Amino acid sequence: xxxxxVSTSSTTEVADHKLPRKEVAPRPGQTELxxxxxxxxxxxxxxxxxxxxxxxxxxRFVPGAVFTLQVPxxxxxxxxxxxxxxxxxxxxxxxxFFEGVDDRTEAETLVKAxxxxxxxxxxxxxxxxxxxxxxxxxxxxxxxxVTVGRVARVDHLPAQDLLAVATADxxxxxxxVKAIVPEVDLAAGTVTLTPPAGLFEDLPDDExxxxxxxxxxxDAESESDAETTETSxxxx
Numbered sequence: 001x002x003x004x005x006v007s008t009s010s011t012t013e014v015a016d017h018k019l020p021r022k023e024v025a026p027r028p029g030q031t032e033l034x035x036x037x038x039x040x041x042x043x044x045x046x047x048x049x050x051x052x053x054x055x056x057x058x059x060r061f062v063p064g065a066v067f068t069l070q071v072p073x074x075x076x077x078x079x080x081x082x083x084x085x086x087x088x089x090x091x092x093x094x095x096x097f098f099e100g101v102d103d104r105t106e107a108e109t110l111v112k113a114x115x116x117x118x119x120x121x122x123x124x125x126x127x128x129x130x131x132x133x134x135x136x137x138x139x140x141x142x143x144x145x146v147t148v149g150r151v152a153r154v155d156h157l158p159a160q161d162l163l164a165v166a167t168a169d170x171x172x173x174x175x176x177v178k179a180i181v182p183e184v185d186l187a188a189g190t191v192t193l194t195p196p197a198g199l200f201e202d203l204p205d206d207e208x209x210x211x212x213x214x215x216x217x218x219d220a221e222s223e224s225d226a227e228t229t230e231t232s233x234x235x236x
Contacts, residue, residue: 031134035060035067036115041107042095048107050087050094053156055130057094060117061087070114077110129178135186141165141174143193148200151191163191172200 037051054060065084071077083099101107119132133154141149141163149167154176161176174180174193183192 031119031132032068032116033119033132034070034114035117038096038110038113038115040111041104042090044104045097046101046103046107047088047095047097048101048110050096052094057087061094061096065117067115067117069110070116071110071112075109075113077113082110082113082115129184131184131186136163136184136191138189139184139186140190141167141193142190143195143200148193165193167200174199 033054035052035054037053038048039051040049041047042049050061052061061084063084063086067082067084069077069080069082082101085097085099088095088097098110101110136151136154139151140147141151149165149172152164152166152171155162155164155173163174163176163181165172165174174195180193180195181191182194183190185192
């Protein structure tokens with residue numbers, strides 16, 4: 001899920017995470033949402049710290065919730081699911097306890113795994129100005145009434161979300177903030193953009209380069225000025 005100012009559940013991978021794409025195809029009428037990542041083992045009883053990609057942890061991370069896993073193909077967890085036993089908070093950080101993960105050694109085999117859940121494609125986010133990634137991908141990007149491209153994906157970064165807009169000249173990353181993306185119209189299939197100058201086009205140089213033909217004339221004028229000064233000094 002993405003919003004004009006927050007990062008939440010998504011259907012894309014973390015930009016710097018080199019795991020293979022999730023292979024399990026969603027059921028008809030369902031989409032897959034990425035809701036978290038297991039970052040490191042916590043303690044000796046199999047707990048794992050979580051990085052959340054959702055604004056609804058109380059909905060996604062309830063006892064009995066089952067997640068499909070995005071892990072390397074060589075992992076013992078490849079093709080398996082993970083059931084949450086309990087979610088706790090330690091110093092403001094979420095920590096998950098999972099069925100079948102009972103010690104630190106086992107927990108370490110799950111580090112960097114990405115957690116996915118199934119979602120009805122017709123279900124909308126509860127909060128205002130928030131959308132799931134699959135709702136944004138494919139929308140036409142419109143600037144000043146003219147279509148400039150199409151949303152190819154949504155990148156979720158720590159600071160903000162970015163809309164990757166595919167244009168005729170290549171891909172443009174647009175900060176997904178209200179000031180630059182003031183409107184998302186799912187019914188019309190468009191996102192309205194008000195980008196700053198230079199985001200979609202190259203800006204001209206501030207100062208034009210000097211004409212090569214004029215440089216010798218400038219040098220000649222400088223030499224003439226120097227001769228005049230020397231002559232005046234001799235006369236004095």
